Amino acid sequence: MQIVLIEGDGIGPEVTQAACRVVAAAGVKVDWVKAPAGLPAAEQFGEPLPEETLEMIRRYRVALKGPCTTPVGKGYRSINVRLRQGLELFASVRPVNSLPGIRTPFENVNLIVVRENTEGLYAGLEHEVVPGVVESVRLITKPAAERIVRFAFELARHRNRRMVTFCHKADVMRLSDGLFLECARAVADDYPFIQFEEKPIDNVCLELAMDPSHYDVLVMENLFGDVISDLAAGLIGPAGPGGGLGLVPGANYGHRYAVFEAVHGSAPDIAGQGIANPIAVIRSAALMLEHIGRGEAAARIERAVMKTLEAGVALTRDLGGTGTTATITDEIIKHLQS
Numbered sequence: 001m002q003i004v005l006i007e008g009d010g011i012g013p014e015v016t017q018a019a020c021r022v023v024a025a026a027g028v029k030v031d032w033v034k035a036p037a038g039l040p041a042a043e044q045f046g047e048p049l050p051e052e053t054l055e056m057i058r059r060y061r062v063a064l065k066g067p068c069t070t071p072v073g074k075g076y077r078s079i080n081v082r083l084r085q086g087l088e089l090f091a092s093v094r095p096v097n098s099l100p101g102i103r104t105p106f107e108n109v110n111l112i113v114v115r116e117n118t119e120g121l122y123a124g125l126e127h128e129v130v131p132g133v134v135e136s137v138r139l140i141t142k143p144a145a146e147r148i149v150r151f152a153f154e155l156a157r158h159r160n161r162r163m164v165t166f167c168h169k170a171d172v173m174r175l176s177d178g179l180f181l182e183c184a185r186a187v188a189d190d191y192p193f194i195q196f197e198e199k200p201i202d203n204v205c206l207e208l209a210m211d212p213s214h215y216d217v218l219v220m221e222n223l224f225g226d227v228i229s230d231l232a233a234g235l236i237g238p239a240g241p242g243g244g245l246g247l248v249p250g251a252n253y254g255h256r257y258a259v260f261e262a263v264h265g266s267a268p269d270i271a272g273q274g275i276a277n278p279i280a281v282i283r284s285a286a287l288m289l290e291h292i293g294r295g296e297a298a299a300r301i302e303r304a305v306m307k308t309l310e311a312g313v314a315l316t317r318d319l320g321g322t323g324t325t326a327t328i329t330d331e332i333i334k335h336l337q338s
């Protein structure tokens with residue numbers, strides 16, 4: 001089976017290579033089709049996300065992606081925003097759960113953050129009204145609002161989750177989040193067997209910091225989702241640079257295409273040293289396998305990662321160990337086969 005591989009830049013090639021090794025060791029034969037993006041693509045093609053890369057994903061439907069830097073100051077638009085908009089990847093999903101062997105203030109985090117990916121303040125509709133005054137449009141449309149909330153409920157249904165919380169600020173943004181909230185309530189009516197909760201985003205932040213176990217599936221617009229996704233990753237990660245970034249997987253889904261990627265950036269401070277934590281990309285690859293109907297291999301990979309963390313052997317520096325990208329990958333593969 002052919003799947004697009006975007007290695008990206010910085011630690012991207014190191015961690016995606018580790019993920020490919022693990023997928024192969026799980027017994028899934030993938031013919032990776034490499035597609036350029038990030039700094040190397042900007043240098044080679046004058047464009048960090050060449051149209052050919054989008055075309056390849058359209059052809060093969062599924063991609064695994066490493067972190068890509070959008071070069072600053074040359075008028076390039078964010079690679080991630082272009083990918084999401086160009087492929088209509090309307091839902092970003094980030095499962096965040098407590099992990100064995102990693103000590104954090106909470107031991108019972110088990111959240112899935114679902115973020116609307118195409119609208120809100122990240123729609124990119126900004127303009128200068130007069131010098132010194134700029135305006136950003138917060139775009140909310142009924143079809144996109146209904147679509148993302150339905151996606152969250154379907155995900156909750158398929159994964160046997162108990163509750164969906166819609167996060168908003170409808171008391172202040174009465175029109176935009178008012179519409180979103182109305183749509184969320186209407187969709188929730190179709191799922192009486194799943195608990196529905198609506199909460200102001202500031203309350204959600206407070207409660208996540210105090211007792212994240214209350215929450216299950218959270219759904220929200222783009223900017224709120226961006227912030228809450230990182231907050232959630234911080235709840236399960238070790239103290240120190242990167243926190244949980246090297247551990248949390250991510251997926252972007254549309255009706256036709258899906259792109260799986262870790263939530264961390266290209267970490268230029270440690271690039272090329274072979275010490276990056278590949279777990280986030282490996283777990284993203286597991287989500288990818290689940291998506292293409294290889295749920296059994298995905299579950300085995302996830303279990304092998306948990307066993308590796310539990311054993312605490314060969315952990316990378318961000319996890320308090322002295323292991324390398326290669327040694328922790330070897331360890332995961334060992335557990336996969338045991």
Ligand code: ATP
Nearest residue numbers: 241242245246264265266267268269270276277318
């Ligand atoms: P971006 O703007 O692309 O998100 P950033 O600099 O804000 O990039 P990251 O590139 O994710 O964020 O890096 C933040 C910190 O986390 C850095 O110290 C980096 O070394 C660390 N980090 C990120 N990912 C990993 C990883 N997979 N393994 C180890 N450390 C990581």
